[in-house]
Amino acid sequence: MKIRFQLLNHCLDNQRFTIGVVSLFLGMTTVALADYQPPSEPSYPEEPTIISGTRGGCSKNGKAKLTTLAPQKHIGKTVSTHPTFAWFVPDAEALPMKFQLYPDDVNQNSQPIQNIELQTTPGIMTHSLSEDELGLSVGQRYLWQVVIICEPNHPSSAIIAQAYIDVVQESPDLKIALAAATNPVDRADIYADRGFWYDGFGEVVVGCGDDARHRELMLNLLTDLAKIEASGNSKSASQKSERIQQILEIELKKPVCN
Structure with a gap:
């Protein structure tokens, strides 16, 4: 499945990024949580997985943009056949949205295997594949995207963000480690340390949990x-x-949930 979008004409200032990251760390409580470790032998997308459009969301207000919360430099992995997908919505106004999931193949006319109608809510949104439906296939790669319908009568105005996901087999040692975990934060720690972005982030992106480390690990x-x-x-x-x-x-400006 080959979907091409126009690249945004904007580069990141490396010095500004370094200052920003340091500032974020200074504002966060220090806790003993695992870092996300990319796979030792990462796979790379053949095409950029970026957003369409040039600025903001449908309202064109604010500096944040529709963004998939998944790796782009390499392809994120999961051991779940029913993973959780997450993205950020910049617009406060409720707008029609679609979540679409495609098999990654050479057929440019591939139809989505999922095409879910949603409504936007500002901030981080998620979608999990239901355990009642057919899951993803181990050993396969998929392209997923979210589409905000800015103006139903003008499809070209839609804002699109996309990312890839690789579904891999769960190893015996990972299964043993997870069996000893007693809460979502512990499971997320294990997944993140072993390079499974979707599983690690999926454990902590929904809700607050009873553990104070829950939101901290997500950030x-x-x-x-x-x-x-x-x-x-x-x-x-x-x-x-x-x-x-x-x-x-x-x-970081949002109040800590209880």
Whole structure:
């Protein structure tokens, strides 16, 4: 499935990124949580996975943009056949949205295997594949995207963000480690340390949990992701890093949930 979008004409200032990340760390409580470690042998997308459009969301207000909360420099992995997908919505106004999931193949006319109608809510949104429906296939790669319908009568005005996901087999040692975990934060720690972005972030992106580390780990993982994207040489990766920084700034201003 080959979907091409026009690259954004904007580069990240590396010095500004470094200052921003340091500031974020200074504003966060220090806790003993694992960092996200990219896979030792990462796979890379054949095409940039970025947003369409040039600024903001449908309202064109604010600096944050529609953004998939997943790696772009490399392809994020999962051991779940029913993973959780997350993205950030900049617009306060409720708008029609679609979540679409495609098989990654050479057929440019591929139809989505999921095409879910949603309504936007500002901030981080998620969608999990239901356990009641057919899951993803182990050993396969998929392209997922979210589409905000800005003006139903003008499809070209839609804002689109996308990312890839690789579904891999769960190893015996991972299964043993997870069996000993007693809460979502512990499971997220295990996943993140072993390079499974979707599973680690999926454990902590929904709700607050009873553990004070829950929100902290979510913010730490986003900070890790921003740093990883900033280390890339492409404009699209740098732009993704900048967008995640902006999302972190927004999330850090929100009150801690109880």
